[in-house]
Amino acid sequence: xxxxxxxxxxxxxxxxxxxxxxxxxxxxxxxxxxxxxxxxxxxxxxxxxxxxxxxxxxxxxxxxxxxxxxxxxxxxxxxxxxxxxxxxxxxxxxxxxxxxxxxxxxxxxxxxxxxxxxxxxxxxxxxxxxxxxxxxxxxxxxxxxxxxxxxxxxxxxxxxxxxxxxxxxxxxxxxxxxxxxxxxxxxxxxxxxxxxxxxxxxxxxxxxxxxxxxxxxxxxxxxxxxxxxxxxxxxxxxxxxxxxxxxxxxxxxxxxxxxxxxxxxxxxxxxxxxxxxxxxxxxxxxxxxxxxxxxxxxxxxxxxxxxxxxxxxxxxxxxxxxxxxx
Ligand code: ASP
Numbered sequence: 001x002x003x004x005x006x007x008x009x010x011x012x013x014x015x016x017x018x019x020x021x022x023x024x025x026x027x028x029x030x031x032x033x034x035x036x037x038x039x040x041x042x043x044x045x046x047x048x049x050x051x052x053x054x055x056x057x058x059x060x061x062x063x064x065x066x067x068x069x070x071x072x073x074x075x076x077x078x079x080x081x082x083x084x085x086x087x088x089x090x091x092x093x094x095x096x097x098x099x100x101x102x103x104x105x106x107x108x109x110x111x112x113x114x115x116x117x118x119x120x121x122x123x124x125x126x127x128x129x130x131x132x133x134x135x136x137x138x139x140x141x142x143x144x145x146x147x148x149x150x151x152x153x154x155x156x157x158x159x160x161x162x163x164x165x166x167x168x169x170x171x172x173x174x175x176x177x178x179x180x181x182x183x184x185x186x187x188x189x190x191x192x193x194x195x196x197x198x199x200x201x202x203x204x205x206x207x208x209x210x211x212x213x214x215x216x217x218x219x220x221x222x223x224x225x226x227x228x229x230x231x232x233x234x235x236x237x238x239x240x241x242x243x244x245x246x247x248x249x250x251x252x253x254x255x256x257x258x259x260x261x262x263x264x265x266x267x268x269x270x271x272x273x274x275x276x277x278x279x280x281x282x283x284x285x286x287x288x289x290x291x292x293x294x295x296x297x298x299x300x301x302x303x304x305x306x307x308x309x310x311x312x313x314x315x316x317x318x319x320x321x322x323x324x325x326x
Contacts, residue, residue: 035195036295039070039311041188042236042287044318045080048073049188050311063192064103064125067200071099071121074186075202078157082184085118086157087204089164090211091173095155097204098218099124100135104197104228112137112218113211117145118153121202124218134220138212155204167208176207185217187224187234189291197228197291205239215239221249230256231293233265237286237302241272251290261290261298262322269302269324287321300324 037057039050053070057063075084082088089095099120100110109128111120112135123145127136136144146152156164167173185203201224203217216223216239223239225248226232233251235242242248247268254264265288272286287301289308299308299321306321 034193035191036312037193038295039188039190040289040291040297041309042186042289043184044307045074045184046186046309047316047318049186050309050316053190054311057192063190063196063198067188067190067198068101068121068125070188071186071200071202072119075119080184082204083186083202085155086160087155088160088207091208092211093164095204098214099202100218100220100224101125101200102220102224102226104226108134108220110135110218110220111141112214114141116152116155117150121200123150185236187236189232189234191291195228197226197232199224199226199232199234201234216242219243221246223248225249225252227252228293231291233288233290235288238284241276241286244276245271247288251288255290255292261292261296262300265290265298265300269300273302273324
């Protein structure tokens with residue numbers, strides 16, 4: 001069976017009955033049979049992240065650590081321009097990071113506008129596990145991270161320092177468009193053999209953004225949403241457009257009503273295109289990936305060029321997402 005069919009094999013069935021689920025109500029019955037273990041993540045760099053996640057799941061049988069360790073690899077990659085080390089800074093020259101993590105039972109943690117900490121995803125997990133809060137931002141998030149023992153680290157690399165200096169010299173300081181060439185936020189969602197789900201999302205956001213700007217990535221329900229009674233979704237692309245439709249929450253709720261992951265992601269993208277025409281320009285990109293609780297996966301993007309990666313016990317596949325327009 002070709003890979004896309006393998007990963008989508010349950011997704012075209014459409015009805016609750018076809019899913020073997022009478023009705024996906026809150027607290028509804030979970031099927032008892034073992035699930036296909038699966039990780040799905042944004043962009044081609046998701047392959048190393050998924051494979052790390054699978055290795056951690058094999059070793060520790062701990063899904064939350066799997067998604068966290070998976071995205072940490074990308075946070076530490078100095079060549080990625082939209083995540084962690086090597087991410088492009090805001091317009092003051094400071095690299096600020098947004099991240100969130102979520103379990104399928106609703107437990108979640110998030111950090112926004114955090115600077116000089118290499119692994120915001122782990123700080124987000126600490127917010128979830130060690131505080132009574134869901135979200136910490138700015139100086140408060142940084143103080144918490146340092147208090148928790150996360151080391152201070154300069155996240156600019158020589159190339160991003162140089163690019164920033166060049167950008168500042170330009171006559172008209174413009175935000176570069178968020179399209180498939182200049183961003184690579186990682187969102188990673190996964191399911192273990194017991195049907196437990198979790199997700200993680202981490203980014204340095206829009207290059208040269210205003211200081212204090214948050215995108216969708218640290219916002220539960222926008223850049224990530226996980227509810228193992230229905231499914232999980234994560235996003236990449238222009239955060240402002242994704243926040244305004246509560247994108248990932250929408251995708252999960254559509255799957256709860258029986259939509260396939262592909263169709264749910266397509267509906268979210270279509271809504272962005274329909275309702276927010278001010279961004280419906282040549283450069284705008286918005287992308288979603290989803291994992292339904294029956295193990296079927298899907299993705300969809302506004303513009304051509306979005307790829308996502310699916311990893312199961314048989315290996316990884318990089319898939320070209322269907323899209324609304326070229
Ligand atoms: N969604 C991210 C943000 O708006 C950007 C991206 O996906 O590259 O911050």
